[in-house]
Structures are given as C-alpha cells and as structure tokens.
Amino acid sequence: MLAGDRAPIQARLTVGGTAHRMPATLELALYRIAQEALRNVEKHAGATRAGVRLDFKGPEIRLTVTDNGQGFEVPSLTTLVGAGRLGLLGIQERARLVGGRCSIRSAQGKGTRVQATVPAAAAPG
Template identity: 45%
Template sequence: RILDDLGLLPAADWMAEDLAKNCGIDAQVKVIGGERSLPAELELLLFRIVQEALNNIRRHSEASRAWITIEFGDGKVILAVRDDGKGFKLPKRIGDLASAGKLGLAGMQERARLIEGKLTIKSAPTKGTTVTVEVPV
C-alpha cells in the first residue's frame, strides 16, 4: 500500500525503518542522482527485490548494518542492497541459485529478468552480501 500511495523511495525508507525497529539492524537509504518517477510495474518489481533482500538480511545475515542505494543514471536505475553480515558462498553460476537452495535470490533474479535488468550478487563468508540490479529506463 505504501508503494502505491507514496512511491519507491518512501517505501524503501519505510522498509529500512522497519528493519531497524524490529530487528535492531541499522539500515540507511541513499539516493544518487535526480529522482524521477518510474513506471508502476518497474517500481513494484524493484520494491519486491528490496523486500526480499531485506528479508534475507533479517533471516540469514546476522548483520548489524544494511544499506539501500538507489541511483538514477542516464537511461538506467541501479538498486543495491548491502549488508555487513556473515555472507555466504555463492554457486559458480547465478543460474544455479535455485538448485543451491537460494530461492529468494533466484526469485530476485527472475524479477530482474522481467524488467530487462541485470542482477549481480556479491558475497563471501564473513564479507557480507551485496545484491545489485541495473535496469534500463
């Protein structure tokens, strides 16, 4: 509902505040570039990617801090969700996420594909995790 009423950035702020309030994980939102309105379908899929990334942080990361960055660039939007948690070993190919039991990450990959975006996941044990999606606009 907050996404429909206010848009992606206020929804991201709300999710960050919720993570801090309910999980004690200090979460911050940073916007780079001039904010602009995005198509509703794109906003919804980006919102769902942030939501899933924060759920993974909440459930698995043991993080104390998280960052959501939304960058409005020329012809693209880059969304990144990063944490300082325990990280994990990635499968060799991003296409192997589902078979490796990383269903939330596989779902993010599918959402990125639906909006012609590119999903990148960086993680390693003790190094935290960063999920980035770059989408043409």
C-alpha cells in the same frame, strides 16, 4: 530498523542522481527486489547494518542492497532450485523481466551486495 529476534539492524537509504517516477512495473520490481534482499539480511546475514541505495543514472536505475553480515558462498542457480530456495532466484528473475540484470556478490566474513540494474523505461512484456 528491521524487526527481528536479534539485535536491531540499522538500515540506511541513499538516493543518488535525480530521482524521478518510473513505470509501475519497474517500481514494483525494484520494490520486491529490495524487500527480498532485506528479508535475507534479516534472516541470514547476522548483520548490524544494511544499506539500500537507489541510483538514477540517466537511462538506467540501479538498486543496491548491502549488509555487513557474515556473507556466504553464492550458490549456483541449479543448487538454489534444487534446494527450493526461491528468494535469490526471484530477485534475478524480476530484474530480467524488466530488461535488467542482477549481480550477487558475497564473501565469507565480508558481507553481501545484491545489485539490480534496470533500464529506466521498463522493457515491454
């Protein structure tokens, strides 16, 4: 559960595939992505449930954070920069820096899904 002013959020972690250690840079990137996504769930979603899923898919690892909250219209990168909102930008940047990609899907009333897919062997640099 996440602490907060409102009702507690039930959080569930699921691991798919064969879990294995990963390069430290990758581990940190995925950790930070999950941390910010969960922080957003706590701050903005009004959700009662959050899910964190880590899938080991051979050459790729995929992290998915979902919530059943109110959802939102995903702003353009330019809008986020202009508004000084750095969380979603940071998520995308962290995924990119380890050679991966990121998708943010949300719809009003339908919750949010933040997903990062990264190569299991972190890209150099």
